[in-house]
Amino acid sequence: MSVPRFWREIPYRYRLIGSYCENCKETFFPPREICPKCRRAGNIKNIKLEEEGEIFSYTVIRTAPPEFNTQTPYVVALIKLKNGPLILSQVTDCDVEDVEIGKKVRMVFRKISEDGEAGIINYGYKFVLAE
Amino acid sequence: MVGIIGYGAYIPKNRIKTSEIARVWGKDPVNVEKGLGVIEKSVPSIDEDTITISATAAKYALKRAGIEPEKIGAIYIGSESHPYVVKPSGSVVAAALGCEGELRCADYEFACKAGTAAIQNVMGLIEGGYIDYGIAIGADTSQGAPGDALEYSAAAGGAAFVLSKDNKENIVTIEETLSYTTDTPDFWRREHQHYPQHGGRFTGEPAYFKHVGTATEMMMKRAGITPEDVDYVVFHMPNAKFPMTMAKKLGFSKEQIAPSLVVKEIGNTYSGSSLLGLTAVLDIAKPGEKILMTSYGSGAGSDSFYMTVEDAIERKRDLCPKTWEMVHEKRYVDYATYTKYRKKILMR
Ligand SMILES: [Zn+2]
Numbered sequence: 108m109s110v111p112r113f114w115r116e117i118p119y120r121y122r123l124i125g126s127y128c129e130n131c132k133e134t135f136f137p138p139r140e141i142c143p144k145c146r147r148a149g150n151i152k153n154i155k156l157e158e159e160g161e162i163f164s165y166t167v168i169r170t171a172p173p174e175f176n177t178q179t180p181y182v183v184a185l186i187k188l189k190n191g192p193l194i195l196s197q198v199t200d201c202d203v204e205d206v207e208i209g210k211k212v213r214m215v216f217r218k219i220s221e222d223g224e225a226g227i228i229n230y231g232y233k234f235v236l237a238e
Numbered sequence: 239m240v241g242i243i244g245y246g247a248y249i250p251k252n253r254i255k256t257s258e259i260a261r262v263w264g265k266d267p268v269n270v271e272k273g274l275g276v277i278e279k280s281v282p283s284i285d286e287d288t289i290t291i292s293a294t295a296a297k298y299a300l301k302r303a304g305i306e307p308e309k310i311g312a313i314y315i316g317s318e319s320h321p322y323v324v325k326p327s328g329s330v331v332a333a334a335l336g337c338e339g340e341l342r343c344a345d346y347e348f349a350c351k352a353g354t355a356a357i358q359n360v361m362g363l364i365e366g367g368y369i370d371y372g373i374a375i376g377a378d379t380s381q382g383a384p385g386d387a388l389e390y391s392a393a394a395g396g397a398a399f400v401l402s403k404d405n406k407e408n409i410v411t412i413e414e415t416l417s418y419t420t421d422t423p424d425f426w427r428r429e430h431q432h433y434p435q436h437g438g439r440f441t442g443e444p445a446y447f448k449h450v451g452t453a454t455e456m457m458m459k460r461a462g463i464t465p466e467d468v469d470y471v472v473f474h475m476p477n478a479k480f481p482m483t484m485a486k487k488l489g490f491s492k493e494q495i496a497p498s499l500v501v502k503e504i505g506n507t508y509s510g511s512s513l514l515g516l517t518a519v520l521d522i523a524k525p526g527e528k529i530l531m532t533s534y535g536s537g538a539g540s541d542s543f544y545m546t547v548e549d550a551i552e553r554k555r556d557l558c559p560k561t562w563e564m565v566h567e568k569r570y571v572d573y574a575t576y577t578k579y580r581k582k583i584l585m586r
Pocket of ligand 1: 128129130131132133142143144145146149150
């Protein structure tokens with residue numbers, strides 16, 4: 108990922124900042140500038156999402172892109188946040204066999220990827236099993 | 239007076255046993271374990287570093303402090319394993335916490351005492367009236383060269399503290415702090431070198447014991463106290479033997495030092511070491527009790543702090559995970575996994 112793009116996305120990657128439309132009361136993540144439902148009638152605000160949720164669905168990655176190949180096998184899950192939307196995230200610090208649909212998870216701040224040995228280190232949210 | 243209004247600890251979940259490292263290098267595990275008093279050490283996950291450890295500990299500290307991140311006027315992280323040589327760890331941690339606006343920030347280095355140096359500098363800014371609230375952090379993901387004696391103890395972890403002045407939210411009041419520094423070549427790492435070098439047996443008497451002992455004695459004199467006046471004593475923990483020997487030499491009992499000795503089960507967390515000892519004590523200390531803490535950084539120096547525990551501790555300590563709980567929440571990795579996590583394998 109490019110450095111400028113990552114930099115622009117820091118608030119939502121570091122702190123789970125999403126968007127909330129005051130018109131239709133929907134929450135969006137990643138954040139939106141315009142409500143995809145209400146369009147012009149929408150009124151979008153930034154909102155801090157809950158850091159707890161549960162596993163809605165998941166997959167185990169065993170063949171990964173080069174920058175993640177030291178981490179295999181690892182879990183990527185769709186997580187239903189408390190009072191919030193579904194978000195896609197890696198579930199870290201666990202054995203893959205311990206991951207199950209419906210299990211509670213909480214957000215942690217971790218390294219997401221490194222641009223080689225000399226490049227920028229990208230940080231952001233991941234989730235861990237909370238039970 | 240300046241005090242701590244919030245504290246937080248973080249220890250990565252992975253552990254490797256001393257006996258597992260000894261097995262790989264053909265050493266007698268019982269000898270190594272006895273020599274160091276360390277049965278296992280913490281290992282950061284592949285996605286953890288000093289920045290993520292600092293951010294997690296600081297998040298807990300802010301929660302216990304009960305203040306908005308925007309109110310933080312300074313953030314200083316002490317570490318010898320900042321992920322970047324150029325680009326501060328503090329700015330990433332500030333963004334992760336949501337600290338915005340007027341913010342002082344720099345990374346500190348002084349081997350294992352950079353975190354306590356950060357506390358002293360935040361204290362100065364608060365006493366000087368420049369800021370109302372500041373965060374000081376000590377964290378490390380330290381490495382010993384494969385097969386080196388340091389490999390058995392070099393571990394990962396950190397602790398963070400939110401400081402403020404004359405605050406009824408104070409968990410502890412810092413009554414006094416002082417430092418003792420000399421030019422001592424006991425341990426070093428040059429730029430572009432992955433692993434540190436050390437002076438072998440030179441690390442004990444003229445380095446650790448001289449500096450921790452002198453700073454602690456200077457502090458007892460300054461504060462007008464004797465070991466009997468103190469409820470808990472906390473020292474830097476390169477292994478379990480050094481702090482226990484130091485305590486005995488200075489006239490402290492096993493009971494005074496035992497609550498802080500997390501080193502036995504997580505190893506030496508460098509800049510996090512004495513500070514994780516302090517967070518372990520804060521988890522159990524009662525209002526009115528006295529804590530004496532002295533850090534040690536190779537190179538060499540010690541920072542000493544004399545503190546009084548305040549009433550707010552009772553309603554704050556249960557808000558976040560406790561230090562010994564984190565020590566005991568663990569999953570074991572073998573040496574092969576450990577080398578992968580710590581990037582000791584040469585990859586294509
Ligand atoms: Zn809408």
